[in-house]
Amino acid sequence: MSFVQSATAPRVAVVGLGGTIAMAQGSSGGVIPSLSAEDLVAAVPGLAGLGVDLDVHSFCSRPGASLTVEDIFELSDTLMRRFTDGAVGAVITQGTDTIEETAYLLDLLNAAGSPIVVTGAMRNPTLAGADGPANLLAAVTVAASPDARGLGCLVVLADEIHAAARVRKSHTTSPSTFVSSNGGPLGYVVEGHVRLVNRPAHHYRPATPDRGRPLPRVGLYSATLGDDGSLLPLLASQIDGLVIAAFGVGHVPETWVAHLAEIADRIPVVLASRTGAGFTATNTYGFAGSERDLIARGLIPAGILDPYKARLLLQVLLAATDDRASLTAAVAAATGNTGSGAE
Known part of the structure; x- marks a missing residue:
């Protein structure tokens, strides 16, 4: 469905996936995804005053967790067609549970310079102070702005503009749950205008995945106190790649080292930090299970990427190649981790 302002107005695609922003009371109690993308657009005060033509499409109606x-590969194809047909940007409405992951995956798949803006809501439409309409208005504002071109996929909630590679959900219920611990927001929506205050140092896009081959299975395993690592070989036998969410700057228990060395001989293993901010180290600590030890045994440092994003990156990379040198170089390029230790 199109909401047309004029023949010369910029066109923005609005694609609905469901989530809290689109929920209404269910018959058995609790809210469930019920509202279409058209319903959401029609409920936003001020949207008609932006001077933007909207091409509105309901892609699916699911909670973010499902x-x-x-789905995101198919969504990316849908968006590329919209851009080819003349849309200057796109807005995705979805559940906030997985926004930090879907946005990064869309960022990796975005072959166009046009901005993709992902938004949602923390308060469903049945609640006082529902934030969905304001978030959708801000997202369309950003998607239509020439200032957003070349920034890849963005996440916009609470009038803040975040880079997909940085953003994470930090609180279970707060409307300001989305934060970018590494560098802060790229900007804000102020009085209906996009105000950028910084830009990413680099923007990475990998080689196009081979859609004809099965999607690789990539596991994620987090370091926890007292875990001896004995489950790692069992997990690794079922997957094509592995991400370790390590302690601190990239440390695991000493009992994990032999397991990880053997696994890294067979499949790529990426070393990330479970902390949610900062870089994995490459050259500081030297004990068994330290980042120096693990990198020397073939693990690939994740740089600034958190484990969830590192998992998606490795999955996309493995869909294009299984050459270990190419994978290592690609992870380093994607994460800004091009110093010693990524070599």
Whole structure:
């Protein structure tokens, strides 16, 4: 469905996936995804005054937790067609549970310079102070702005503009849950205008994945106190790649080292930090299970990427190549981790 302002107005695609922003009371109690993308657009005060033509499409109606990687690949194809047809940007409405992951995956798949803006809501439409309409208005504002071109996929909630590679959900219920611990927001929506205050140092896009081959399975395993690592070989036998969410700057228990060395001989293993901010180290600590020890045994440092994003990156990379040198170089390029230790 199109909401047309004029023949010369910029066109923005609005694609609905469901989530809290689109929920209404269910018959058995609790809210469930019920509202279409058209319903959401029609409920936003001020949207008609932006001077933007809207191409509105309901892609699916699911909670964020039920979206799949395959869904996002298909969504990316849909968006590329919209851009080819003349849309200057796109807005995705979805559940906030997985926004930090879907946005990064869309960022990796975005072959156009046009901005993709992902938004949602923390308060569903049945509640006082529902934030969905304001977030959708801000997202359309950003998607239509020439200032957003070349920034890749963005996340916009609470009038803040975040880079997909940085953003994370930090609180279970707060409307200001989305933060970018590494560098802060790229900007804000102020009085209906986009105000950028910084830009990413680099923007990475990998080689196009081979859609004809099955999607690789990549596991994520987090370091926890007292875990001896004995489950790692069992997990690794079922997957094509592995991400370790390590302690601190990239440390695991000493009992994990032999397991990880053997696994890294067979499949790529990426070393990330479970902390949620900062870089994995490459050259500081030297004990068994330290980042120096693990990198020397073939693990690939994740740089600034958190484990959830590192998992998606490795999955996309493995869909294009299984050459270990190419994978290592690609992870380093994607994460800004091009110093010693990524070599």
